[in-house]
Amino acid sequence: MDLSGYRYQPYYCEENAYFFxxxxxxxxxxxxxxxxxxxxxQNRCCLLNHQKAAPPGAPVLWDYHVILLQSxxxxxxxxxxxxxxxxxxxxxYLNATFPxxxxxxxxxxxxxxxxxxxxxxxxSDRRHMRYPDGSWHQPxxxxxxxxxxxxPGTHTLPLFLRTAGDDPTLPxxxxxxxxxRRRV
Numbered sequence: 001m002d003l004s005g006y007r008y009q010p011y012y013c014e015e016n017a018y019f020f021x022x023x024x025x026x027x028x029x030x031x032x033x034x035x036x037x038x039x040x041x042q043n044r045c046c047l048l049n050h051q052k053a054a055p056p057g058a059p060v061l062w063d064y065h066v067i068l069l070q071s072x073x074x075x076x077x078x079x080x081x082x083x084x085x086x087x088x089x090x091x092x093y094l095n096a097t098f099p100x101x102x103x104x105x106x107x108x109x110x111x112x113x114x115x116x117x118x119x120x121x122x123x124s125d126r127r128h129m130r131y132p133d134g135s136w137h138q139p140x141x142x143x144x145x146x147x148x149x150x151x152p153g154t155h156t157l158p159l160f161l162r163t164a165g166d167d168p169t170l171p172x173x174x175x176x177x178x179x180x181r182r183r184v
Contacts, residue, residue, distance in 0.1 A: 008080050009141035010052070012129070014038075014157060016080055017066040018122055018146040021115050024068070024078075033072040034115035035172070036122075037180075038160045039108045040064040047106040048097050050083045061106070064161050069112070075184040090184035098177055109163050110180050113172030121171045123147040123154035 007019040017036050025031055039046055044063040054060035068078040075090035082088065084096060098108060113121075124145045129137050147154050162170055175183075 006080070007141065007143060009139075010081070011138035012141055013064075013066040013081060014122070014124060014160075015141060015143075015146055017068055017078075018118070018124075019143075020068055020078060020080070021118055024070075025115060025119070029070070029115075030072065031115045033070060035069045035071065036113045036115070036118040037067050037069050037077075038064060038111035038113065038172075039067070040111075040161050040163060041105075041107060041109050042163050043105055044161070045106060046108045047102050048108075049099065050096055052081050052083055056083065066160075069184070071184075091181070094177070094181055094184070108177055109174055110177070111160055111162075111170075111172045111174050112180070113160065117171055120148055121156060122160065123150040123156045125153050125155045127155055128157060 006023055008016050021034060021036060024034060039048070040063065045061050046063075046065065047059045047061055048065060049059050051060040051062075065081070069090065070076045070078065070087075076087050077090050077093035078087050079093065080086055082093065082097070084093070124147070126140055126145050129140065131137065144152070150156070159170055160172070163174060
């Protein structure tokens, strides 16, 4: 799989994942085998290796990152920001991106959101990508932000990044890296 035919904009991982997910579903991907993975933690600072935003060989610290998990055997990860490839075997991706020994404060948590739930609940108005004066942190994509069945201007991203409490109204399920490794 390559990026041709897919929407992609650096620094807009949640939108990239949304449109990749929608396109994969439109191309016949089994919705039961596809999930969005929201990567964050209580500190909103996760260490990831092999990301294009960092110099080669250096890790990056993201407040969050969003990728896709294709669960049909063998499980794979879709991450257009990864230097190792757009699609990788899940364990290869997890072991390379989150090596053993990451300090506890930088370890990721994953909100696993099934594809259809992701399509029905995620919406962004890109407010998190603006400075207080309205200018952009990074140039926005040329397309309209995703809003699923919500009216334009809806912003549900904070719900996907919550890591505290056991709130059943939040999308998906929050799991640790170890739990994700056992699943794939």
